[in-house]
Amino acid sequence: xxxLPDGRTLRSxxxxxxxxxxxxxxxxxxxxWTYNGRVPGPTLRATxxxxxKIVFRNNGSHPHxxxxxxxxxxxxxxxxxxxLIGPGEEFVYEFDARPFGCHLYHCHALPLxxxxxxxxxxxxxxxxxxxRHPEHEAVARSRLLGTPENAGWQEFVMVMNAFDTNxxxxxxxxxxxxxxxxxxxxxxxxxxxxxxxxxxxNVVEFDPINSFHLHANFFDYYNQGTTLTPTLxxxxxxxxxxxxxxxxxxxxxxxxxxxxxxxxxxxxxxELGWSGMFDVVEALS
Numbered sequence: 001x002x003x004l005p006d007g008r009t010l011r012s013x014x015x016x017x018x019x020x021x022x023x024x025x026x027x028x029x030x031x032x033w034t035y036n037g038r039v040p041g042p043t044l045r046a047t048x049x050x051x052x053k054i055v056f057r058n059n060g061s062h063p064h065x066x067x068x069x070x071x072x073x074x075x076x077x078x079x080x081x082x083x084l085i086g087p088g089e090e091f092v093y094e095f096d097a098r099p100f101g102c103h104l105y106h107c108h109a110l111p112l113x114x115x116x117x118x119x120x121x122x123x124x125x126x127x128x129x130x131x132r133h134p135e136h137e138a139v140a141r142s143r144l145l146g147t148p149e150n151a152g153w154q155e156f157v158m159v160m161n162a163f164d165t166n167x168x169x170x171x172x173x174x175x176x177x178x179x180x181x182x183x184x185x186x187x188x189x190x191x192x193x194x195x196x197x198x199x200x201x202n203v204v205e206f207d208p209i210n211s212f213h214l215h216a217n218f219f220d221y222y223n224q225g226t227t228l229t230p231t232l233x234x235x236x237x238x239x240x241x242x243x244x245x246x247x248x249x250x251x252x253x254x255x256x257x258x259x260x261x262x263x264x265x266x267x268x269x270x271e272l273g274w275s276g277m278f279d280v281v282e283a284l285s
Contacts, residue, residue: 004051011046011097012053017060017107017120024173025180025273030163032119033060033107039178040159040203041122044105045145046097048129054093058085064115065091067108068124069243071098078108100128100143102199102225102245104159117164117205119178123157123245125199128228136228143197154190155197160212160240160264160274162204171206173273174264180273187259187277190252191284198248199225202240210269212248213237215261219250237265252280 002010015035022032022039035041046052058064063086067078072095075082085091107120130140141149161178162171173180190196202210213236220230221238225247232238238246252260263275 009047009050010053011050012055013042013044014055014057015041015066016057017064019060022119022178024163024165024175024178028165028173028180030119030165030173033062033064033115034119035066035122039119039121040161040201041105041120043123043125043157043199045125045127047127047144048097048100048132050097052093052095052097055090056083056085056093057090058087061087062115063087063109064107064120065109066093066105068093068095068105069103070095070124070126072096078105080109084109097126099226100126102201102222102247104201104203104243104245106203106243113169113205116203117162119161121159121161121201121203123159123199123201125157125225133228139228152194153197154194155199156188157199158201158212160200160202160204160210162207162269162274164206169206171204171272174204174269175273176276181275183276184261187279189279189281189284192252192255192257192280192282195249195251196278199245200240200248201245202242204242207266207269209239209241209266211237211239211264211266213263213265214248214250216255217250217252217260219248222247222249252278255280257281 065078065084103124107115127144128140163173165172221232223231223246263270
């Protein structure tokens with residue numbers, strides 16, 4: 001992080017594409033194409049109005065790019081002729097962080113479905129600048145990383161993904177953040193008196209619709225995260241198409257401690273790995 005001559009913040013990132021074998025379930029290895037050696041790639045987070053500089057290097061075996069769901073010039077779009085580079089090459093993406101919301105980035109090389117399904121995607125979060133939204137300043141401050149208001153939330157990034165392990169254009173393993181049943185075997189511990197915010201992104205290929213269902217509770221939903229008022233209030237299930245995303249907010253203040261499940265309401269997805277638990281506790285031990 002540095003400061004530009006005009007006083008704005010410059011956030012610089014370095015991202016490298018590389019081929020890497022990853023474990024998506026115990027004993028199941030997948031030959032992934034990755035950003036910085038991981039699937040999903042690192043979450044890139046900025047504040048509305050920041051200048052972003054992403055140095056992208058391709059150390060993989062195929063042409064790759066970074067296409068950001070945001071506002072930018074055509075020459076920064078991450079498509080052929082505008083940021084798509086071959087193995088051994090480098091490209092620098094530069095643009096302003098806007099609009100605020102829950103976004104994503106992914107490779108836009110062809111065949112697109114294969115480059116995404118092989119692991120080339122990640123969350124891209126732009127926090128609102130409270131000064132630009134005086135009518136909703138309190139809400140904006142609660143989303144802005146580093147503020148006392150934001151510290152009062154328990155925030156999680158959940159990238160819903162899946163893997164075609166035999167390359168037949170159908171998925172065999174489903175997950176949140178890649179590892180099947182990870183949050184069922186090791187539940188996510190949350191404090192019952194502290195609100196929860198989830199940045200939810202759907203990048204599942206080969207299945208047109210994914211969903212998120214929260215057991216024994218309801219949440220407010222901000223579709224795309226580009227508003228400071230909910231798109232939906234008091235719902236326990238939302239659906240997302242491919243590349244759709246949003247923000248979920250809820251709490252367990254009125255609940256007794258215990259394990260509360262979350263999963264898609266496509267039973268096949270749940271049974272093949274996309275399931276988890278919140279371990280609601282009075283205090284973190």
